[in-house]
Amino acid sequence: MKIVLVLLDGLGDRSYSILHGRTPLQAAITPNLDALARLGANGIYHPAELGVALPSEIAHFLLLGYDLKEFPGRGLLEAVGYGVPFAHDDVLALAHLTSIAWKGGLPILTYGRHDLSIAWEEVRELLAALDGHEALGLRFHPHHTHTNYAVLVISGGASPFVSDCDPMLLGRPVACVVPHPESPEPERSERTAEALGRYLSWAHRTLIGHPLNAARRKAGLPEANFLVVHRCGRRHPLTPFHERWGMRGRLIASGHLYAGIALELGMTATLTQDSGDPAADLAERLEQALADEGHAFIHVHTKVPDEAAHTGDPRAKAEAITRLDGGLGPLLAAVRERRELLTIITSDHSTPSSLEVVHSGEPVPLCFVGTEVRVDDVDRFDEVSAARGCLGLVRGRELMLLALNFSNRHAFWGYRLGSQLTYFWNRQYPPFALMD
Numbered sequence: 531m532k533i534v535l536v537l538l539d540g541l542g543d544r545s546y547s548i549l550h551g552r553t554p555l556q557a558a559i560t561p562n563l564d565a566l567a568r569l570g571a572n573g574i575y576h577p578a579e580l581g582v583a584l585p586s587e588i589a590h591f592l593l594l595g596y597d598l599k600e601f602p603g604r605g606l607l608e609a610v611g612y613g614v615p616f617a618h619d620d621v622l623a624l625a626h627l628t629s630i631a632w633k634g635g636l637p638i639l640t641y642g643r644h645d646l647s648i649a650w651e652e653v654r655e656l657l658a659a660l661d662g663h664e665a666l667g668l669r670f671h672p673h674h675t676h677t678n679y680a681v682l683v684i685s686g687g688a689s690p691f692v693s694d695c696d697p698m699l700l701g702r703p704v705a706c707v708v709p710h711p712e713s714p715e716p717e718r719s720e721r722t723a724e725a726l727g728r729y730l731s732w733a734h735r736t737l738i739g740h741p742l743n744a745a746r747r748k749a750g751l752p753e754a755n756f757l758v759v760h761r762c763g764r765r766h767p768l769t770p771f772h773e774r775w776g777m778r779g780r781l782i783a784s785g786h787l788y789a790g791i792a793l794e795l796g797m798t799a800t801l802t803q804d805s806g807d808p809a810a811d812l813a814e815r816l817e818q819a820l821a822d823e824g825h826a827f828i829h830v831h832t833k834v835p836d837e838a839a840h841t842g843d844p845r846a847k848a849e850a851i852t853r854l855d856g857g858l859g860p861l862l863a864a865v866r867e868r869r870e871l872l873t874i875i876t877s878d879h880s881t882p883s884s885l886e887v888v889h890s891g892e893p894v895p896l897c898f899v900g901t902e903v904r905v906d907d908v909d910r911f912d913e914v915s916a917a918r919g920c921l922g923l924v925r926g927r928e929l930m931l932l933a934l935n936f937s938n939r940h941a942f943w944g945y946r947l948g949s950q951l952t953y954f955w956n957r958q959y960p961p962f963a964l965m966d
Contacts, residue, residue, distance in 0.1 A: 531900070531937040533777075533827045534819050535874040536861065538854070539586060540836025542880030542894035542913055546844040554835075554844050554883060555895070556912045558851035562858035563911035566875055569865060570899030572908040573921025575876050575929060581891035585761075586836070589878035590791050594829075595774060595930035602794065603690055603763015604787070609681045611790025611799075614673045621688035621722065623762045627656060627678040627737075627754040628696075636703040639696075641752050646678055648754055652742050653678050656754055659736055665728040666721050672757070675786070682759055684726075689718035692726065694760035698888060704758060726759065733757045770796030775930060776939060776954030777826035782815045788831050798825060808834045808850065812857030820864050820871075827933070839881035847883045865899050872900035872937045875911065876929070893917075896924055902936050 541555060549557040577584060577592035584592075587604045605622035608614075616622060627648070629641040657672045657680055664670070668688050672680040691713035695705045707726045709719035734756050737743055743753045771779040773796075781792035782800045792799035800818065805811055812832050819828040838850035865873055877894035895916035906920040924932065934940040934954055941955045948959030 531826075531870045531872055531902075531939075532822075533872045533874065533933050533937055534816070534861070535827070535829045535876070535933075536816070536858075537590075537829060537831045538835050538851075538875070538877050539831060539833045540839050540879060540881030540889070541851070541877035542890075542892055543839060543844070543847065544880070544882050544884075544890070544892070546883065549844050549848065553913055554839075554847035555851055556910075556914065557844070557848040558855065560851065560855040560911060562855050562862050563875065564909060565862055566858070566865065566873065566899055567897050567908050567911040567916070569905065570873075570897050571904045571906055571921050572911070572916040572919025573896045573924050574893035574913070574917045575896040575924045576891075576893040577878065577926055577929075579891075579925070580893060580923075583887070583889040583891045584879045585889065586878055587761075587787055587791065590788065592926050593876075593878060593929050594771065594779075594791075594795065595927040596768070596795075597927075600768060601763075602766060602768070604761035605681060605690075606763030606765055607790035607794060608675060608787055609673075609683070609790070610793050611786035611788070612673070612675045612681065614675070614681045614683065616683050617685060618765055619687070621684040621690045621762050621764050623682040623684065623759040625672055625680045625682040625757055625759045626696075627653060627680075628756050628758055629752045629754060630704055630734075630756045637756070638703055639700055639758075642698070642700055643678070643696075645700075646752060646754060648678055650674075650677070652754070653680075656737060656740060656742060659740055660733045660757060663729055663732055665725040665732070668722065668725040668729075670729045678754065680757075682757075684722070684762075687718060688722045688725070688764075689713065689715050690762040690764040691715065691719045692723045692762055695726075695730065696758035696760045704756065707759070730757060730759070765794075768795060771827075772796060773950075775827065775934065776952060776956070778824065779827040779829065780819075780822060780825040781829040781831065782818055783829075783831035783833075784811070785831070785833060792829075797829075804833075808832065808854045809856035812854060813860050816857070816860045820860065826937075835877070836881045839883045842883060842885040844883040869901050872898065872903070872933065874898055874929070874933060880913075893923065896921060896929070898932060898936055900936050902938060 543553045577589045609622040630637045668686040671683040691710040713719035779797035789799040838847040876896040880892040908919045
């Protein structure tokens with residue numbers, strides 16, 4: 531049985547008076563999502579614990595059935611997704627150019643990640659000026675990825691167990707990078723934190739004196755005068771997806787981060803383009819998934835709800851969800867026609883339509899549809915209606931366990947064939963042989 535997981539990124543939200551006490555999903559017109567809800571089992575989902583606001587990369591890692599202690603860091607996943615060259619023991623950090631102003635001796639963030647309007651050519655020139663610096667034996671190489679973002683490769687024996695410096699919210703001071711107190715490599719962490727502090731100080735002075743920033747000052751434009759770094763990571767061994775869950779996996783998305791997650795887990799990554807027509811994009815990805823005969827598990831991703839929420843307008847998010855729903859037509863038709871298909875509809879996290887927070891910790895709606903799935907009496911796919919469903923609250927790897935269960939791939943827990951204990955019926959075990 532083929533499993534298609536449709537992930538509507540950032541779909542969950544809060545209630546707003548401007549929507550008459552409804553969430554954007556409740557206010558949206560979603561005939562396809564509602565039809566799918568009526569055909570299956572519904573519930574609510576959180577990849578970790580209720581109230582914990584997760585970034586997309588950790589939420590995806592957990593919902594694909596991995597533990598937080600295994601997470602290799604967003605910097606590593608971005609590097610993999612963008613094809614940034616790095617050595618096995620390098621530390622990779624997410625970084626971006628931004629603008630600060632010194633007020634009362636504090637470096638106050640004055641422009642956010644998406645607010646600093648600057649051309650790609652300028653970003654690359656500024657990042658080139660920050661390349662190759664060395665501090666305490668560590669070397670720093672920023673690689674431009676998109677807009678004003680980069681992956682910072684730290685070579686020479688660095689540790690990923692250091693804090694972030696980006697406060698994310700405007701008006702707050704940039705943070706000092708400090709070692710994790712629980713670091714398993716305390717000496718490396720201390721050296722990395724101090725070296726990063728020295729590098730960022732040097733980078734700030736270099737950016738202030740760069741001719742491009744001099745020209746921006748003269749033109750009355752905000753300066754790109756600081757490089758903030760966060761979410762360090764380093765590669766370590768991970769159990770491939772097919773070994774953990776007994777099926778080949780594929781992920782279809784437009785974001786390089788998600789390609790990085792797939793590749794690092796040994797899944798097939800298919801990068802697509804967003805055309806500006808959310809329904810057409812989603813329909814095209816679903817048609818690819820439904821036609822795929824080489825993978826048993828296919829994750830189809832769209833970032834549309836999350837991006838709409840970050841505008842801060844609940845009505846815009848409701849409209850985006852309404853448009854996106856139109857792309858689910860091919861899936862709904864397949865669900866009604868194909869018995870060997872298990873469909874999962876959910877999200878990774880809630881993204882409030884507010885500029886005050888990035889993500890929040892409420893659960894998101896979840897629906898399973900398939901021939902082996904119970905059918906409850908839920909008739910709408912939204913955060914409140916889904917909570918009445920027969921699945922109840924699902925957390926973490928339980929999503930993947932239910933996927934095995936509803937596709938009849940599940941095994942008796944504790945029944946071991948061969949050396950590995952698996953959640954699925956293991957077919958790769960040594961057969962019995964007569965002994966003398």
